[in-house]
Amino acid sequence: MSGLDATDYLNRAKRLLQRKSQRQALSILEEGLEAHPDNAFLLSYYGALLAIVSKNYREGIRAAEHALKQLIATVPMDAEAHFPTFYLNIGRAYLASGDRTKAILALKKGLRYDSFHADLLEAMDSLGVRRTPPIPTLKRTHPLNKYIGMLLHKLGK
DSSP: OTTOOHHHHHHHHHHHHHTTOHHHHHHHHHHHHHHOTTOHHHHHHHHHHHHHHSOOHHHHHHHHHHHHHHHHHHOTTTGGGGHHHHHHHHHHHHHHHTOHHHHHHHHHHHHHHOTTOHHHHHHHHHTTOOOOOSSTTSOTTSHHHHHHHHHHHHTTO
């Protein structure tokens, strides 16, 4: 697979992940990192899969966190647009390690950058974590929060 750019490797890995072929996706990401060792995107997904597939939690978490730092250092102007995905991968790595608390913290950090990020919201839902009420200063059961929340849910937000 030589001659592929980092995006090609990442797209192949994502397609494999959609087909639930995590082990193959990990292998593609390893190849990609050999060819493009400084690519933060490859490293982020690699870290999450290393923790999930290989059960190498410490190294997977380290890789996913390092990828975020690398992204910040290399593309500070538009890096924030990618933060949610990087925090999602960090959260997945922590979740695979059994550290639910740190996984939730990472997912919440990602939601600070994109509060409607579908994958982050899905991960939070799967952990049983509820969203902040629309009006945080009121109780969750307050009629305004209830009705605004129902409206937002119907709108898909």
